Amino acid sequence: MTVTISIGSGKGGTGKTMLLCNLAFLLARSGKKVCLVDLDIGGADAHILFGLFEPKHTITDFLNRKVDTLKDVVHTLYAFNGLQIIPGTGNTLQTANMSYQEKQRLLRSISALDADVVLLDVGAGASYHTLDFFMSGDIQICVTLPEPTSIMDFYSFLQLATIRKVLGSFLSHSDVGNTLKKQNFSSLAEVFALAESTQPGAKKKAQQALHYFHPLLVINRDIQNTKVNKKKLKQLVAKYLGIDIPSLGEIPEDTAIKDALKAYIPVCELYPDSPAAKAIAQIAAKIEKILELFSKTSSST
Known part of the structure; x- marks a missing residue:
């Protein structure tokens, strides 16, 4: 069973790709077959963090049909435990104006990849492409910084993600779907209100769409005396968005990360004993436990 993990953020510069x-x-080092797919449209640079400066193929080649399958874009990094990576496109007209059909073709090809774990870097912000890539993951992770502006961007990203999730729960040809798709919403409450006024009982269906949506929160560059009030943040999200955001961990401010980025080597490989690397290792351990649960659930069904 392949498990897909999507990672997004409300703004750039949060350390999401790192x-x-x-x-x-x-x-990959733990023995899993891992494929990293860079879907960060306009800022695809995950391959550079592994020292792969000029990839032979990128997702653009797949979208342009210069290669037959997405598997033809895969680069295997033998120096990094056989990790596979599919480099992103950067900001091209082909990706910026990707049609619905092209996006669905890409998502179908990603779901068919031969891997235990597929990691999706969906980019920052809240474009339709970003939100749809983010919501396509079996597990979603949000990265933010312990700053007021970053927290606000994080909340806005989550709000738009929940709206996108709810809108997707209604068939486009239904009365509710046809009504909702014509509107621009600034809050989830507006979606619920219009859905219910269009068809009684629609609000409950919309709320059920969020029942299993629990994005995991990672706070990066955590500095002493700038601690995020996670309890208050969780209460805010639960009250206005109706979802829970379990904490996956905090990564401390650490110069080792900058040094590792300059060396084009993951900090967990170059400086495994650094505070940041240890924090990321703890996050990875939690993810492995989640993956075990997925595996057990899959084998029992």
Whole structure:
């Protein structure tokens, strides 16, 4: 069984790609077959963090049909435990204007990859592409910084993700679906209100769509005296979005990360005893336990 993990953030510069690359490295080192897919449209650079500066193929080649399958874009990094990576496209017209059909073709091809774990770097922000890539994961992880602006961007990202999740729960040809898709919403409450006024009982269905949506929270560059009030944040998200955001861990501010980025080697490989590497290793250990639960659930069904 392949488990897909998507990682997103409300803004750029949170260290999302750094975390993703280190998790991919650690999971591959544990013996899992791991494939990292860079879907960060406009900022695809995960391959650079492994010293792969000029990949032979990227997702653009797949979208342009220059290669037959997505498997033709896979690069195997033997120096990093056989980790596989599919480099992203960067900001091209092909990806910026990706059609619904092209996006679905890409997602279907990702789901068919031969791997135990597929990690998706879905980029920052809240474009339709980003939200759909983020929501496609079996497990979702959000990365934020312990700053007011970053927390606000994180909350906005989650709010739009929940709206996208709810809208996707209604068939486009249904009365509710046809009504909702014509509107622009700024809050989840607006979606619930219009859905219920269009068809009684629709609000309950919309709420059920969020029942299993529990994105995991990682706080990066955690500095003393700037601690995020996670309890208050969780209460805010639960009250206004109706979802739970379990904490996956905090990564401390650490110069070892900058040094590792300059060396094009994951910090967990270059400086495994650094505070940041130890924190990321703890996050990876939690993810491995979650993967074990997925495996047990899959084998029992």
